[in-house]
Amino acid sequence: MTAGKKKKTLSLLFLLPLIVIGFFSFFLLSGKDVAVSTYKQTIQNMISDTPGWSFDAGPISGNPVTGYVAEDISIFYGEKEIARAKSLAVRLSLLSLVRGNPEASRVTVREVFLSAEEFFTALRETDFPSSEDEDASLEHFPVVVLTSALLSAPGGDILLENFRLSPGEGSITFAGRGKLLNLPLEIGGSLVAEDGLSVSNAYLKAGEAVLTLSGSLSPEVTLEGNLEKLSLQQIAPLVALPSGVEGTLSSTVFLSRPGGSLLLSGEGMLTEGNISGLETDGKFFWSADGGKLTLDPEEATVFSSPVRGNLSFFFDEKPQAEMNLFLKNVRFDEWTDFFPWLSSAEGTLSTLNVSLTGPLDRLSGPVRFSASNILVTGIPVTEVKGAVDLEDSERFVLQTAGRWQGSPLTVDGGSEPNGKGLRFLLRSEALDLKKAGVIYGPGLSLEGMGTADGKILLSEGGELQLIGFLKTPKFSLLGTKGENLSVAFTGNEKKLDFSSISLKIPGGGELSGSGKISALDTKEPGMNFTGTGKNISASFLESLLSKSSILDGKGTFDLQWSLSGPLEKPAASFQLRGKDTPLSPLLPLRKVALNGKYSGNKLLLSDGSASLFGGQVSLGGEVTLSGAPSLDLRGKISELSLGALSALGGAELPKGKGAISGEFSLTGRADSPKIFLTLAAPSLSLEDTTLEDLRLTAEGILPTLKIEDFSARFGKSLLNASGSVNLEKGGSVNMKAFGKELDLRTLAATFFPGAPLGGSMDGEISLTGTLGGKQTLLFSGTSPLVTLHGILLENMKVTLKPKGQDRFAFSLEGLLGASNLALAGELEPTDDGAAFSIKTSKKIDIAAT
Numbered sequence: 001m002t003a004g005k006k007k008k009t010l011s012l013l014f015l016l017p018l019i020v021i022g023f024f025s026f027f028l029l030s031g032k033d034v035a036v037s038t039y040k041q042t043i044q045n046m047i048s049d050t051p052g053w054s055f056d057a058g059p060i061s062g063n064p065v066t067g068y069v070a071e072d073i074s075i076f077y078g079e080k081e082i083a084r085a086k087s088l089a090v091r092l093s094l095l096s097l098v099r100g101n102p103e104a105s106r107v108t109v110r111e112v113f114l115s116a117e118e119f120f121t122a123l124r125e126t127d128f129p130s131s132e133d134e135d136a137s138l139e140h141f142p143v144v145v146l147t148s149a150l151l152s153a154p155g156g157d158i159l160l161e162n163f164r165l166s167p168g169e170g171s172i173t174f175a176g177r178g179k180l181l182n183l184p185l186e187i188g189g190s191l192v193a194e195d196g197l198s199v200s201n202a203y204l205k206a207g208e209a210v211l212t213l214s215g216s217l218s219p220e221v222t223l224e225g226n227l228e229k230l231s232l233q234q235i236a237p238l239v240a241l242p243s244g245v246e247g248t249l250s251s252t253v254f255l256s257r258p259g260g261s262l263l264l265s266g267e268g269m270l271t272e273g274n275i276s277g278l279e280t281d282g283k284f285f286w287s288a289d290g291g292k293l294t295l296d297p298e299e300a301t302v303f304s305s306p307v308r309g310n311l312s313f314f315f316d317e318k319p320q321a322e323m324n325l326f327l328k329n330v331r332f333d334e335w336t337d338f339f340p341w342l343s344s345a346e347g348t349l350s351t352l353n354v355s356l357t358g359p360l361d362r363l364s365g366p367v368r369f370s371a372s373n374i375l376v377t378g379i380p381v382t383e384v385k386g387a388v389d390l391e392d393s394e395r396f397v398l399q400t401a402g403r404w405q406g407s408p409l410t411v412d413g414g415s416e417p418n419g420k421g422l423r424f425l426l427r428s429e430a431l432d433l434k435k436a437g438v439i440y441g442p443g444l445s446l447e448g449m450g451t452a453d454g455k456i457l458l459s460e461g462g463e464l465q466l467i468g469f470l471k472t473p474k475f476s477l478l479g480t481k482g483e484n485l486s487v488a489f490t491g492n493e494k495k496l497d498f499s500s501i502s503l504k505i506p507g508g509g510e511l512s513g514s515g516k517i518s519a520l521d522t523k524e525p526g527m528n529f530t531g532t533g534k535n536i537s538a539s540f541l542e543s544l545l546s547k548s549s550i551l552d553g554k555g556t557f558d559l560q561w562s563l564s565g566p567l568e569k570p571a572a573s574f575q576l577r578g579k580d581t582p583l584s585p586l587l588p589l590r591k592v593a594l595n596g597k598y599s600g601n602k603l604l605l606s607d608g609s610a611s612l613f614g615g616q617v618s619l620g621g622e623v624t625l626s627g628a629p630s631l632d633l634r635g636k637i638s639e640l641s642l643g644a645l646s647a648l649g650g651a652e653l654p655k656g657k658g659a660i661s662g663e664f665s666l667t668g669r670a671d672s673p674k675i676f677l678t679l680a681a682p683s684l685s686l687e688d689t690t691l692e693d694l695r696l697t698a699e700g701i702l703p704t705l706k707i708e709d710f711s712a713r714f715g716k717s718l719l720n721a722s723g724s725v726n727l728e729k730g731g732s733v734n735m736k737a738f739g740k741e742l743d744l745r746t747l748a749a750t751f752f753p754g755a756p757l758g759g760s761m762d763g764e765i766s767l768t769g770t771l772g773g774k775q776t777l778l779f780s781g782t783s784p785l786v787t788l789h790g791i792l793l794e795n796m797k798v799t800l801k802p803k804g805q806d807r808f809a810f811s812l813e814g815l816l817g818a819s820n821l822a823l824a825g826e827l828e829p830t831d832d833g834a835a836f837s838i839k840t841s842k843k844i845d846i847a848a849t
Contacts, residue, residue: 052077052125067091077122086111090142104142112149116158141167146176158185170194181234183207191217199223207234213253221257226250227266232273244360247273251286264288270300275311276321276360277338279303291315302327303334305352313360321363323356332374339367340394344422344458347374362392371402376411376424378464378493379404386411404428405435413456426454426468433475442568448475450485466491481506494521498529507537509556517567525567533559538583541576555583557592565599572598578610589617601626605633614641615659621666629670637662642684658684662696674701684712691719703727707735717742725771733775735767744786753831759786761798777802786814793821 058072067090074084093105146163163176175188189202197218202225204211209230215223233246251268265287273280282300286293294312301307305327314320330349336342349371356365371384386400397414413424429451437446450472457465470487488500495518502512513531538555561574578592589610597604601624608619621633642656662679679696691712700706703726710721723735741760748757761783769775779800786793796814803809803826812823825838 052122062090064092065094077118077125080118080122081115082119082122083112083114085109085113107142107144109144109146110148112146113152114150115152117152141165141172143167149178157181160185163187171200180206183209183234189213207231209235211253213255215255221255223253223255225253225255227253227268244274244276247271247275247280249273262290267298279334280307297325303331305330305334309354318359320358321356321360323354323363323365325352325354327352327354330369339390343462344424344456345374345376347371349374356390358392362394364391364393366390369400379426381409381411388414398424405432405438407431407435420460422456422458424456424458426452426456428452431470431472433472446475446477448472448485450475464492466496475503482511491517494519496520501529501531505533505536505540507540509536509540510534511536511561513561515563526565527563527567527570529563531561533557533561536576538578555579555581555589555592569600583610588612594619598625608635612637612640613644615639615661623670630668631666631670631673633666635664637664637679642681656684658682660684660694666702668701672701675699675705677705689714700724703731710737714739715743715746723767727771729771730773731771733767733769733771737765739763739765742781744783753829756789757786758788759783761786761796791816 054076056074056076057070060068060070062068069087069089071087072084073088075082087110089108090104091106091108093103144163144165146160149160149163151158151160158178158180160176160178162178164174166173166175170192172191173189174191176186178185183206186205187203190200192198192200196216198214198216200214202213210228211225211230213223213225215221215225217223228250230249230251231247232249236245248271249268251266253264253266256263265285267283267285269283271281280300280302283298284300285296285298288294292312292314294310296310297307302325306329307325307327309323309325311325312322314322327349328351330352332342332345332347332349349369351368351370353368354365356363356367358364367388367390369384369386369388371381373380373382374384375381381402381404384400384402386398386402389397395415398412400411402409402411407428407430409426409428411424411426413422415421416423431450431452433446433448433450450470452468452470454466454468457467459465467490468488470485470489472485473483475482475485482503482505485503486500487498489496489498491497495516497516498514500512500514502510504510511531511533513529515527515529515531517525517527519525536557536559538557541557555578557576557578559574559576561572563570563572565571574596576592576594576596578590580590582588582590583592589612592608592610594608595606597606603623603625605622606620608617610617610619616638617635618638619633619635621631621635623633624630638661639659640661642658642660645656645660658681660679660681662677664675664677666673666675668674675698677696677698679694679698681694682692684691684694691714694712695709696707697709698705698707704724705727706724707722710719712719717739719737719739721735721737723733725735726732740762742763744757744759744761747761761781763779763781766778767775779798781798783796783798784794786796794815796812798810798812800808800810807826807828809826810824812821814821821840823838823840825836827837828835
């Protein structure tokens with residue numbers, strides 16, 4: 001390498017802010033005549049040897065002894081001013097003058113200005129001529145002192161308050177102080193000319209940042225060193241980093257210039273980093289040239305997530321970026337500033353794969369993700385896998401699938417077409433109502449599977465709107481089965497409004513209603529629903545209380561219902577109204593009216609009423625539905641008609657008249673409750689037979705009813721009865737009635753009109769068989785004295801039982817006079833008495849009669 005080229009390299013590559021010094025030093029080292037008259041022309045000739053460059057200066061004064069001073073110096077490349085200086089003073093070595101070979105011993109430059117952007121542009125465009133001067137040496141380089149030099153750069157100015165070049169044996173040391181972007185600046189190092197030009201132990205300190213470099217400047221540029229504690233936000237304006245880049249960087253540095261292009265690379269550690277909103281820390285490899293910076297994370301994190309891949313920035317008028325990042329354990333709350341559309345979700349993504357390009361504030365491309373458990377607009381979703389196609393960092397299209405409360409769920413949507421707000425479509429074709437009910441109706445005991453469709457709208461201002469539909473063929477609510485459930489609702493994060501709810505009930509009937517769930521954003525959400533029911537079957541209502549069908553209900557009801565109160569423990573109320581049809585064959589209640597309220601597993605019944613056998617029944621009490629349902633019901637019976645009651649169970653009783661009243665209770669297990677019944681009637685008539693002061697007490701465990709006490713007066717006689725009845729269809733009947741001193745004349749007038757019968761008798765009637773089926777009636781009695789057609793019979797024993805239609809078989813034993821009497825036969829009531837067929841079973845002693 002020639003000495004002239006060494007000197008130009010020194011001037012142009014290292015002393016960039018001091019380019020003026022380079023030109024004048026070249027002149028002084030060239031050995032030209034030092035007369036003032038030739039001073040300026042020599043400089044002009046020297047610069048004109050470099051194509052495109054020109055020189056201008058004001059007055060030049062001086063002499064070889066005192067030195068020379070040039071003022072108002074300007075250097076141009078083309079039409080553009082590259083550098084200027086207020087003055088440049090050169091002092092010559094007196095010894096060199098004596099020897100006839102003048103050399104500069106000191107050069108002082110004051111108030112220098114250099115445009116870095118114009119200077120580097122000119123350097124790239126300049127074709128420097130080679131020099132044949134082999135004699136030049138760094139040993140003859142003068143001391144150079146620079147004061148008040150300003151380097152103007154696009155991102156900020158560099159001010160050198162003082163700078164000094166000091167030649168030595170085979171090297172030049174340099175040192176200076178100033179300010180870089182308002183930070184204290186200190187530079188230093190050595191230049192060595194041996195097998196080229198190199199720099200040794202060069203350093204630059206700006207604030208807390210320290211850059212050290214050593215290596216070759218010529219013929220090839222290869223520098224290595226270290227960078228410590230560089231503040232990216234402070235240096236960003238100077239090196240055209242994208243806005244919003246922050247952090248502290250420490251790194252190795254390798255600098256080269258192959259083919260004239262500057263290349264930088266290294267392995268660094270970034271702490272408290274922020275790259276356009278991405279909080280980045282850790283170890284990474286990096287490289288940069290004039291147009292691009294690339295980061296390759298090695299052991300780094302973005303926010304709190306480990307990251308792999310690469311991140312590139314392209315330096316342009318509008319900085320561009322290219323991201324190919326793979327992250328794990330990504331928290332939504334950390335990324336919402338960078339991706340605002342993530343604000344609708346909460347939780348942590350297991351993986352996030354980002355492939356985005358474009359301006360930093362308008363990135364586009366696919367983003368793929370997976371998660372085990374997240375919240376999307378407040379909805380918990382598990383086993384999530386999906387993708388987002390992002391456009392300009394704001395608009396996006398989402399396709400994802402997962403599970404909600406164990407049910408498969410798909411979510412599609414994204415930005416609204418106008419870019420203002422978000423829209424998501426949700427669908428689950430196998431929605432588990434039991435798990436959904438745990439969230440939105442924990443007190444409703446929902447079960448079943450259904451199909452759900454929903455729409456989620458999120459406005460630009462963050463306001464959430466929900467629109468949804470639910471359908472299921474079979475389900476269970478509060479332990480009650482239903483069919484064809486259909487629900488339509490709207491809402492937001494605070495409430496859900498249900499505009500339509502309808503379902504069908506097993507056995508017939510339909511429920512419908514509407515309402516709302518409110519305060520979902522609080523610890524105590526509540527609900528308020530109202531509705532109606534049509535044609536609800538009695539068998540369904542009975543099934544709510546018992547698995548067995550004691551009543552065999554057949555009637556239908558209408559109702560009004562409501563659900564209100566805390567979401568976890570709502571209270572249900574209803575008003576039940578029966579139609580003018582019998583509740584069941586066994587208990588033909590009509591026009592049933594009943595009010596109820598369900599709360600805390602208790603069903604409170606009030607204002608219950610119904611018509612029964614021409615009278616009225618009232619009812620109230622409570623039903624406990626937790627565990628095995630139990631009853632505690634009380635009621636009254638008023639004015640039941642005996643005529644209507646006599647047809648119950650198909651019993652062949654005479655037509656009756658009169659009214660019965662009383663009280664009853666049902667307690668204990670709902671499938672086998674204990675019944676207690678008291679009845680009373682002042683007077684009851686069975687055709688021509690009248691019973692007075694009737695009293696009945698019965699109890700039992702349904703379906704069995706046991707008559708504990710029965711009393712009535714028949715004429716002057718007292719009647720008592722006991723027995724039991726199983727009220728199920730075909731249930732057993734076992735009844736007995738007792739009478740003392742029954743007036744036979746009154747009995748005959750009732751059952752056998754016109755029969756000439758007199759006397760009194762103690763009697764017993766038994767009735768056995770099945771309810772509504774075959775029954776057996778037996779009468780037996782004893783009497784000390786009976787008259788029949790004027791005949792006196794003593795010590796009589798009589799039995800009587802039905803035989804066929806309107807016929808009775810009888811037997812009779814007693815004394816006729818002194819003779820024993822035993823008769824058997826049949827009788828049939830007639831309009832004027834009875835027709836008999838009699839035969840004796842023992843011989844009669846006619847003489848003794």
